[in-house]
Amino acid sequence: PYTYQMYAHDGTLPPDNALRIEPEFRDGFHPCAKNGEWILVDDHRGTTVYNIETKEAVKINELGAIKPGFTLLKPFDFCKWNGTEWILNVDEQNAFKIKQNESRRDFLLNDTNTEIDILNRAVRLGRATEANKKRLELLENYSIDLYQLDLSDPDVVIPKKP
Incomplete structure (x- = not known):
């Protein structure tokens, strides 16, 4: 026009x-x-x-x-x-944080479980040192702490791996 x-x-x-x-x-x-x-x-x-x-x-x-x-x-x-x-948009931001927390927790659980498997094998085969046995106990408790996290809380604090 x-x-x-x-x-x-x-x-x-x-x-x-x-x-x-x-x-x-x-x-x-x-x-x-x-x-x-x-x-x-x-x-x-x-x-x-x-x-x-x-x-x-x-x-x-x-x-x-x-x-x-x-x-x-x-x-x-x-x-x-x-x-x-x-x-x-707080809902969108919280949903993103929850997904990030789930991913971080899953990564840490997989990493921790791999180390636990190796240390359990060492114990089973009689090749574990006392330090290995203490580390195994720490990691097993840590994996339970990770598993029990309330990931519905976007501000959940994920504990650091021992």
């Missing part, structure tokens, strides 16, 4: 002849002719906007206002759109 600035010559017809009048220029706007008159149209070309549903970044490449469903405000981790701004 807009025409860009053109050079009008004798014999040009509206809206092109309206362009003989110098348009107004302002930052963030681009002058365009509409119905034989200059109007200022929002110019966000080259600006990145964000989809308020998907958080996807999109670069604007045409004149006009920012489309509904998009914002200039950059989203951050674990956020949701509240209608005017991005706010922290």
